[in-house]
Amino acid sequence: xxxxxxxxxxxxxxxxxxxxxxxxxxxxxxxxxxxxxxxxxxxxxxxxxxxxxxxxxxxxxxxxxxxxxxxxxxxxxxxxxxxxxxxxxxxxxxxxxxxxxxxxxxxxxxxxxxxxxxxxxxxxxxxxxxxxxxxxxxxxxxxxxxxxxxxxxxxxxxxxxxxxxxxxxxxxxxxxxxxxxxxxxxxxxxxxxxxxxxxxxxxxxxxxxxxxxxxxxxxxxxxxxxxxxxxxxxxxxxxxxxxxxxxxxxxxxxxxxxxxxxxxxxxxxxxxxxxxxxxxxxxxxxxxxxxxxxxxxxxxxxxxxxxxxxxxxxxxxxxxxxxxxxxxxxxxxxxxxxxxxxxxxxxxxxxxxxxxxxxxxxxxxxxxxxxxxxxxxxxxxxxxxxxxxxxxxxxxxxxxxxxxxxxxxxxxxxxxxxxxxxxxxxxxxxxxxxxxxxxxxxxxxxxxxxxxxxxx
Amino acid sequence: xxxxxxxxxxxxxxxxxxxxxxxxxxxxxxxxxxxxxxxxxxxxxxxxxxxxxxxxxxxxxxxxx
Ligand SMILES: Cc1cc2nc3c(=O)[nH]c(=O)nc-3n(C[C@H](O)[C@H](O)[C@H](O)COP(=O)(O)OP(=O)(O)OC[C@H]3O[C@@H](n4cnc5c(N)ncnc54)[C@H](O)[C@@H]3O)c2cc1C
Ligand code: SF4
Numbered sequence: 001x002x003x004x005x006x007x008x009x010x011x012x013x014x015x016x017x018x019x020x021x022x023x024x025x026x027x028x029x030x031x032x033x034x035x036x037x038x039x040x041x042x043x044x045x046x047x048x049x050x051x052x053x054x055x056x057x058x059x060x061x062x063x064x065x066x067x068x069x070x071x072x073x074x075x076x077x078x079x080x081x082x083x084x085x086x087x088x089x090x091x092x093x094x095x096x097x098x099x100x101x102x103x104x105x106x107x108x109x110x111x112x113x114x115x116x117x118x119x120x121x122x123x124x125x126x127x128x129x130x131x132x133x134x135x136x137x138x139x140x141x142x143x144x145x146x147x148x149x150x151x152x153x154x155x156x157x158x159x160x161x162x163x164x165x166x167x168x169x170x171x172x173x174x175x176x177x178x179x180x181x182x183x184x185x186x187x188x189x190x191x192x193x194x195x196x197x198x199x200x201x202x203x204x205x206x207x208x209x210x211x212x213x214x215x216x217x218x219x220x221x222x223x224x225x226x227x228x229x230x231x232x233x234x235x236x237x238x239x240x241x242x243x244x245x246x247x248x249x250x251x252x253x254x255x256x257x258x259x260x261x262x263x264x265x266x267x268x269x270x271x272x273x274x275x276x277x278x279x280x281x282x283x284x285x286x287x288x289x290x291x292x293x294x295x296x297x298x299x300x301x302x303x304x305x306x307x308x309x310x311x312x313x314x315x316x317x318x319x320x321x322x323x324x325x326x327x328x329x330x331x332x333x334x335x336x337x338x339x340x341x342x343x344x345x346x347x348x349x350x351x352x353x354x355x356x357x358x359x360x361x362x363x364x365x366x367x368x369x370x371x372x373x374x375x376x377x378x379x380x381x382x383x384x385x386x387x388x389x390x391x392x393x394x395x396x397x398x399x400x401x402x403x404x405x406x407x408x409x410x411x412x413x414x415x416x417x418x419x420x421x422x423x424x425x426x427x428x429x430x431x432x433x434x435x436x437x438x439x440x441x442x443x444x445x446x447x448x449x450x451x452x453x454x455x456x
Numbered sequence: 457x458x459x460x461x462x463x464x465x466x467x468x469x470x471x472x473x474x475x476x477x478x479x480x481x482x483x484x485x486x487x488x489x490x491x492x493x494x495x496x497x498x499x500x501x502x503x504x505x506x507x508x509x510x511x512x513x514x515x516x517x518x519x520x521x
Contacts, residue, residue: 019509023502044512060514294472297510323470323512330469330487374469374487381475400485 003028005307006091006099008081009107009241010034012042013274013296015062017105018073020304024312030073031099033091035080038129044293046132047156048325052163053136057129081108084248086270103307106245106256106264106272107300110238110291115148117210122217123232126153138231141165146219146227148207149235150177150191155326157233158199168199169227171219173206182369183339186357190371193327202227238291240276254278255289261314262303268310273299279317292322319367319384321377329353332377335367335384346376346397356380356397360390368393375400458501462489463515472510477503481516489515 005021007014010032018030034040040062049055058064068075080094084104091099112125124135135157139145145161147154150172158168174180179187194201206222216230240255251257255278256264262279264270272278274296278289298317306314319335341359348354356376359367365388368380376397383393460480469487473480479500482490496504501518508516 016509020506023505042512293512294510297472301506318475321472321475323468325468332470372487374471375483375485378471378474378483381471382478385475 003102004100005030005103005105006101007032007105007107008034008091009109009274009276010036010039010062010075010077011107011109011274011296012062012293013109013277013300014105014107015040016297016300017107017273017304018071020301021308022071022073024305024308026304026308028102030071031076032073033076033079033081033093033099035078035094036128037078039077040075041129042293043127046129047126047153047160050129050132051126051136051139051157051160081244084245084250084270086248086250086265089269102269104270105303105307106242106270106276107274108241108244108276110240110275112235113237113239115210115232115234115236117234119210119212119217119232122212122230123210123234125234126157127238135233139164139166143167143231144216144229145169146171146207146210146217146229146232147235148172148210148219148232149237150174150201150203151235151237152322152324152326153235154233155194156324157235158194159197159326159328162197162199169202169229170194170199171202171205171207171221171227173204173222175204177203179339181333182337182357183341183343186337186343186369189355190331193329197327199327238275240289242276253287257287261306261316262299268306271303271307273303290320292320294318294321319381321381329372330374332370332374333367334369334377334381335359335365337367337369341366344394346394346401348373348401350401358390358393358397363389363391365390365393457495457498457521458504459495459519459521460491460493460504461517461519462491464488466513466515467511468513468515470512472512473507473516476510477507480504481507495521 007017014032018032021030042060042062045055045060081091082094083092089101112127115123126135139161143166145166145168147158147170150170154170158170161168176187176191178190191203202221208220208222210217210219210232217232219227242252242256245252250264255276256272258264258272258277258279260280260282262271262273264272275291278287281288295317302314302316321334323332337359341361343357343359346356354373355371356373357369365383368377370377379396467489469483471483474482480493482492484490504518508518
């Protein structure tokens with residue numbers, strides 16, 4: 001029988017694995033299987049450019065027309081994997097068909113945690129292209145939206161909905177929703193962004209019930225308040241799609257447990273990548289399931305090359321990295337940004353919206369968070385890869401302040417009066433009175449302080 | 457020889473290309489990709505293609521000339 005690689009899940013982790021296999025010279029058949037008839041498409045635009053109406057599906061296909069054929073990859077759409085027998089090397093698909101493989105890659109990702117309060121056509125979740133289509137057609141100007149969950153997805157949906165002219169309230173039981181990821185102080189800073197963007201928040205109170213109310217909804221909060229709205233989006237996390245493996249004998253524990261190169265069974269015939277995978281992380285000394293796009297791509301590159309070139313050294317995934325476009329700014333996180341690490345803030349006086357927070361331990365950089373400062377997060381990621389001292393990184397960032405392109409545009413009245421997006425971008429850092437003191441002639445000074453300033 | 461093209465309007469400054477292939481890509485002070493070398497030797501093709509696949513907004517491409 002001909003040799004073959006079977007990849008279950010044709011989203012970013014699965015598609016990138018197929019591409020990495022071919023790029024590394026894998027000669028045999030590759031089959032991608034997905035239950036979703038609309039694959040392969042990418043997910044980050046679903047809460048951003050697609051939801052906003054700026055992109056069509058052609059803009060975020062993961063394998064644009066013709067590429068699958070050129071790569072020699074077969075895609076089976078609308079077919080669900082229902083069970084796996086690793087001993088016989090067979091995957092059973094919905095409808096009764098079975099696929100034999102030499103190498104299997106599990107890339108089944110995660111699904112949105114369902115809303116505890118389902119109300120058809122009024123309460124939405126966002127994970128798939130059909131979710132995004134349904135939500136997009138419900139986001140009509142003038143409507144009132146409640147977003148339950150202030151994490152990345154909630155923040156991005158709130159932003160896009162606001163841009164489309166809805167009035168939006170975000171509810172989260174934490175006073176600073178992103179504090180789970182970045183610690184309290186940075187979390188509190190980020191929790192002020194929605195207000196500046198014209199999005200209302202109820203942080204520190206939980207939603208207790210959402211019920212149909214006339215043509216709309218009403219949500220009851222833990223402090224007794226009742227909010228009325230036309231629709232709600234529930235973004236309260238995900239559940240890994242590992243149920244179909246429960247009788248396979250693989251170790252499944254909130255994701256498929258793998259070694260540090262994605263091997264799930266120890267023999268090199270089953271791997272897992274992306275949101276469904278829980279790889280061992282030598283740096284953390286434990287298994288971690290990471291739900292970021294870049295990790296999926298890194299893991300796919302590692303596994304694809306490993307399968308195609310068993311004798312080689314596959315590229316191991318880099319430090320965690322995630323971006324989020326929310327409330328008119330780009331927030332980027334790299335490495336460990338845990339509350340228990342030391343952290344200090346770097347600000348650009350000429351560009352008050354721009355900010356970096358460096359997390360360190362024992363003098364070594366451990367992670368970074370930036371707001372509207374892509375070059376700084378890149379410096380952090382490169383420094384993390386070299387295990388560089390935090391002092392060196394903070395010097396690098398200080399050197400970027402006041403550089404011609406780094407500080408080209410002090411905030412002007414014209415910029416402040418522009419589109420909603422731009423206004424929020426300029427205002428994100430400090431309030432206007434402080435901003436106004438920056439002038440073109442002022443040389444940017446590194447403003448490295450141990451904690452955020454008071455009174456904002 | 458592979459030629460690298462970047463669509464600077466599409467780029468969102470996510471920086472993955474510059475992590476994957478630092479010899480060819482960087483990010484400037486405004487958060488936009490910079491192509492450091494437009495033509496890359498054949499031997500570096502696979503790395504540059506990996507960088508192209510690492511871009512979340514498909515702002516990069518490799519063409520043959
Ligand atoms: C709206 C949204 C915005 C996001 N924005 C960002 C962002 O800005 N930055 C970032 O880093 N990350 C972002 N993410 C996260 C990122 O998209 C995920 O980390 C990434 O999609 C993971 O890819 P994956 O291939 O592992 O899994 P998934 O994308 O979940 O894909 C899994 C695929 O497997 C299929 N499948 C599942 N079970 C089966 C089965 N039994 N049989 C057959 N097929 C099956 C599914 O249909 C699906 O197509 C976002 C996610 C969403 C939903
Ligand atoms: S990966 Fe794409 S978005 Fe990111 S810097 Fe490179 S070109 Fe820009």
